[in-house]
Amino acid sequence: MSPELIAVLAVIVVAMAFDYTNGFHDAANAIATSVSTRALTPRVALALAAVGNFVGAHFGAGVAKTVGDGLVTLPTGVTSLGVVFAGVLGAIAWNLITWYFGLPSSSSHALFGGLVGATLFAADGVVQWGNIIDKVIIPMVLSPMVGLVLGFLVMLAILWLFRKGQPAKLNRGFRWAQTLSAAAMSVGHGMQDAAKTMGIIVLALYTGGFQSDKTHIPQWVFWTSAAMLAAGTYAGGWRIIRTLGRKIIDLGPPEGFAAETVASAVLYFNALVLKAPISTTHTITSAIMGVGATKRLSAVRWNVAGNIVVAWIITFPAAAAIACLAYLLVRPLF
Known part of the structure; x- marks a missing residue:
């Protein structure tokens, strides 16, 4: 095998590993509220999340193109593949660190930070800072704010619409x-998240000289990325599920429904309309906070929320720093 092929295969393998850690790290995003309200049993919820992730991956081409072509520019060749390899390693390391401590940080921003950090060390690598600001930083700030406000408003609407309902009957209905x-x-x-792995693989194929179009996504990339994310999701991420489902606020079925509905709407709008790679973690967590604030501000455990926000802020630079170190270690191999 040629050095280019070996390097591309190495990047694909590490990208699949990231995809798997993304699945078990971010499984909580989709199922924590359903599990905590007992709307679904844990294994049923995980299976549902795995299937949903697999299906959703096939609608994420716009996000994948943004990740593969819109964040960094690398010359073709084996050396650049080492940059991508190190960037993904940085993201995996940060995912495992935050998973260990049960912090729902963003796998997406870990990936972006890792890619940017490694690219800064590349001789001819260029970080597209304008796109980083427009497609990463601004959505990173706005999507939690939108989730927080919409979560508050949607929950208020539910409380008003069903103000005369019987609590037991309403809880059963909202569980369904x-x-x-x-x-x-x-x-x-x-x-959102399978698409980001697809973008990394396409970047590797282009950088390695195995395709000339930076935006074309082969069908096998869709299927493998979707399958690995689904497998990781089914493996579960119980530490983070406990944080999102129970430690921020005590959720009931109406609150869980409101938070999930708001977060889904924000994710769909960004993926299908703006084609912006936003964080599912930021979106669902902020929606949960917004929903909880309708009870009373003290109902939200703001100390836990504060720890989560700190993790959000340091994810990008922390993953970038780890990726820089990883690049120094793997550079002799590429």
Whole structure:
């Protein structure tokens, strides 16, 4: 095999590993509220999330093109493949660190940070800072704000519409409704997160000289990325599920339904309309906070929320720093 082929295969393998860690790290995004409200059993919820992620991946081409072509520019060749390899390693390392501590940080921003950090060390690599600001930083700030406000407003609407209902009957109804909202959330997660892995693989194929179009996504890339994300999701991420489902606020079925519905809408709009790679973690977490604030501000455990926000802020630079170190270690191999 040629050095280029070996290097591309190495990047694909590490990208699949990232995809798997993304699945078990971000499984909580789709199912934490459904599990905590007992709308779904854990294994049923994970299976639903895995199927939804697999389906959603096939609608994420726009996000994949943004990741593969819109964030960094690398010359073709084996050396550049080492940059991509190190960037993905940085993202995997940060995913595992935050998973260990049960912090729902963003796998997406870990990937972006890792890619940018490694590219800064590349001789001819160029970080497209304008796109980073427009497609990563601004959505990173806006999507949680939108999730927070919409979560608050949607929950207020539910409370007003069903103010005369019987609590026991309403809880049963919303538990059924959560099956749909959790499925919608899972599909949205697939649109966003499997697409990011697809973008990395396409970047590797182009950089290695195996395709001339930076935006073309082969069918096998769709299927392998979707399958690996689904497998990781089914493996579960129980530490983070506990944080999202129970530690931020005590959720009931109406609150869970509202949070999942809002987060799904934000994910769909960004994936299908703006083609912006946003964080599913940021979106669902902020929606949960917004929903919880309708009870009373003290109902949200703001100390836990504060730890999560700190993890959000440091994810991009932390993954970038790890990727820089990884590049120094793997550079002799490429």
